[in-house]
Amino acid sequence: xxxxxxxxxxxxxxxxxxxxxxLVTLPSGLWRIALVAGLPVASDPVRTGWGVLYVLTLTAVSxxxxxxxxxxxxxxxxVVPRWIPLIGGRPVRPLAAVIPALxxxxxxxxxxxxxxxxxTHSLTSGSLTxxxxxxxxxxxxxxxxxxxxxxxxxxxxxxxxxxTAAAPxxxxxLEHH
Numbered sequence: 001x002x003x004x005x006x007x008x009x010x011x012x013x014x015x016x017x018x019x020x021x022x023l024v025t026l027p028s029g030l031w032r033i034a035l036v037a038g039l040p041v042a043s044d045p046v047r048t049g050w051g052v053l054y055v056l057t058l059t060a061v062s063x064x065x066x067x068x069x070x071x072x073x074x075x076x077x078x079v080v081p082r083w084i085p086l087i088g089g090r091p092v093r094p095l096a097a098v099i100p101a102l103x104x105x106x107x108x109x110x111x112x113x114x115x116x117x118x119x120t121h122s123l124t125s126g127s128l129t130x131x132x133x134x135x136x137x138x139x140x141x142x143x144x145x146x147x148x149x150x151x152x153x154x155x156x157x158x159x160x161x162x163x164t165a166a167a168p169x170x171x172x173x174l175e176h177h
Contacts, residue, residue: 006018007073007074007162009162010162018069021155022069025063025066031138043130069151069152072155072158077092080092101159108152116146119138
């Protein structure tokens with residue numbers, strides 16, 4: 001299935017890393033949805049309108065950004081889909097995809113450090129959850145996010161290498177004659 005959807009010259013490992021990104025963000029999104037649904041995943045469920053809107057928007061944006069990683073191995077990451085106004089059908093410049101991806105990976109790395117410190121403090125002080133089961137569920141749902149930054153970074157680097165590789169020698173010779 002991965003080979004059918006990916007660009008033909010994408011290494012299998014790069015396709016696997018790209019497809020892993022939305023999967024590593026999914027557990028935390030499901031945890032947040034459970035939180036707003038009132039399931040007993042935390043000591044204080046989110047019930048206010050703005051709180052619910054924030055949590056659901058965060059979940060949708062996170063998963064949407066994770067899904068953009070697929071563009072690094074899919075045809076729409078090389079040529080803008082035709083249905084997009086003004087730029088549809090144009091080639092995607094490699095750096096237009098690589099720079100945002102690497103900046104995103106760096107920000108995710110920094111966020112994981114900050115959030116890790118805050119969550120560790122919350123777990124050790126007992127202010128976020130009320131039971132060991134809730135603690136374990138929270139860790140199990142958020143720990144996969146630690147893989148997001150490195151998976152995105154290596155997929156972006158593979159995309160850059162593949163898209164900017166020098167043309168084979170035979171093609172360069174033909175261009176000059």
